[in-house]
Amino acid sequence: MPGKKICIVGSGNWGSVIAKIVGVNAHRLQYIDDRVTMYVYEEMIDGQKLTEIINTTHENVKYLPGHKLPPNVVAVPDLVEAAADADFLVFVVPHQFVRNLCNTLVGKIKPTAIAISLIKGFDIAEGGGIELISNVINRSLKVPVAVLMGANLAGEVAKENFCETTIGCADKKVSLALKEIFEADYFRVVCVEDVETVEICGALKNIVACAAGFCDGLQLGDNTKAAVIRLGLMEMVQFVKTFYANCKLATFLESCGVADLITTCYGGRNRMVSEAFVTTGKSIEDLEREKLNGQKLQGPITAHEVNYMLAARKMEDKFPLFTAVDQICKRKIEPKQLIELLKNHPVHQTAVLKAHL
Numbered sequence: 001m002p003g004k005k006i007c008i009v010g011s012g013n014w015g016s017v018i019a020k021i022v023g024v025n026a027h028r029l030q031y032i033d034d035r036v037t038m039y040v041y042e043e044m045i046d047g048q049k050l051t052e053i054i055n056t057t058h059e060n061v062k063y064l065p066g067h068k069l070p071p072n073v074v075a076v077p078d079l080v081e082a083a084a085d086a087d088f089l090v091f092v093v094p095h096q097f098v099r100n101l102c103n104t105l106v107g108k109i110k111p112t113a114i115a116i117s118l119i120k121g122f123d124i125a126e127g128g129g130i131e132l133i134s135n136v137i138n139r140s141l142k143v144p145v146a147v148l149m150g151a152n153l154a155g156e157v158a159k160e161n162f163c164e165t166t167i168g169c170a171d172k173k174v175s176l177a178l179k180e181i182f183e184a185d186y187f188r189v190v191c192v193e194d195v196e197t198v199e200i201c202g203a204l205k206n207i208v209a210c211a212a213g214f215c216d217g218l219q220l221g222d223n224t225k226a227a228v229i230r231l232g233l234m235e236m237v238q239f240v241k242t243f244y245a246n247c248k249l250a251t252f253l254e255s256c257g258v259a260d261l262i263t264t265c266y267g268g269r270n271r272m273v274s275e276a277f278v279t280t281g282k283s284i285e286d287l288e289r290e291k292l293n294g295q296k297l298q299g300p301i302t303a304h305e306v307n308y309m310l311a312a313r314k315m316e317d318k319f320p321l322f323t324a325v326d327q328i329c330k331r332k333i334e335p336k337q338l339i340e341l342l343k344n345h346p347v348h349q350t351a352v353l354k355a356h357l
């Protein structure tokens with residue numbers, strides 16, 4: 001019987017690391033086809049196509065230099081060709097691009113395919129709301145969508161340093177298959193059924209990482225940064241409790257929750273660029289271009305998406321950190337005002353604190 005086929009939709013920093021892990025597993029697992037396709041958004045590097053470089057050197061020299069991909073990972077510049085036969089579609093692109101990619105794939109994938117989203121962010125929904133990225137994929141492609149999120153800075157996973165991740169999947173049988181596809185001895189997978197909380201944690205922690213970066217830029221020290229991270233965590237919890245009533249708070253203790261919040265607030269790109277935003281006075285867009293070599297920030301856009309929804313519901317005062325990050329990124333307020341806005345945070349009022357617990 002032919003093996004199940006896997007397509008990685010994305011080839012950025014994290015996409016390339018995941019292609020490495022999945023490629024090794026596809027080669028090892030008998031029921032998975034050895035050939036893993038990786039959709040690459042084509043670009044020229046020193047006069048040569050990135051796909052050609054990847055397929056000859058087995059290295060994504062732009063987004064993951066210094067690490068080899070297994071030779072069974074094949075870079076494909078045509079999305080439909082890469083995804084057409086896939087039984088498993090792994091979505092791992094910056095979240096602002098997913099809607100277009102899904103539109104391209106409508107009617108072009110196997111109806112029995114299973115998707116998994118590694119994408120951290122939201123989409124804006126018409127009429128003042130947000131939509132989960134897993135929902136965007138499910139709505140356009142009509143296939144079930146699991147999620148994988150965790151404390152997984154790509155550069156460290158590429159070096160095979162031990163870490164954990166969380167798969168959120170409602171179907172236990174599918175969970176087991178996904179665990180086999182993604183797990184490595186240095187990359188331990190825990191599966192939970194609470195898909196929404198896993199995904200929401202992954203998106204919201206990027207906003208908190210921007211706040212942590214502003215603190216670093218302002219040189220406010222470790223106590224202030226810890227307070228900011230804690231208040232950000234409380235807003236993440238409050239957000240889930242307010243808008244996704246069936247979510248479980250226990251999921252925050254998985255890798256996708258507190259652990260990802262910590263790693264991103266200390267070692268992530270959102271933190272780094274936010275610090276530079278304060279110290280250089282340059283715009284987020286300029287810093288993204290200057291410092292990330294084509295990689296994309298998710299935090300400032302996610303802050304915009306969340307505040308679009310909070311503003312429509314007149315709930316910005318209940319989420320002062322999320323709101324301040326959006327306003328700072330848009331230069332409506334100064335970074336140093338973040339702390340003033342947090343001094344009367346709702347969780348500092350006892351009655352509200354109880355409601356958070």
Ligand SMILES: NC(=O)C1=CN([C@@H]2O[C@H](COP(=O)(O)OP(=O)(O)OC[C@H]3O[C@@H](n4cnc5c(N)ncnc54)[C@H](O)[C@@H]3O)[C@@H](O)[C@H]2O)C=CC1
Nearest residue numbers: 011012013014015041092093094097119120153154295296
């Ligand atoms: N890098 C990391 O450490 C981690 C990232 N993630 C998440 O994974 C997702 C993907 O992140 P990365 O792989 O790091 O991407 P990245 O930040 O390296 O983004 C660059 C990728 O975007 C592609 N791209 C640029 N313009 C495009 C367009 N118009 N259409 C389609 N693709 C385009 C580039 O070709 C490149 O593959 C994000 O949601 C991120 O939050 C999750 C865990 C760790």
Ligand SMILES: O=C(CO)COP(=O)(O)O
Nearest residue numbers: 150151152153268269270
């Ligand atoms: O999601 C991440 C780590 O788990 C990466 O965060 P950054 O996008 O801030 O680098």
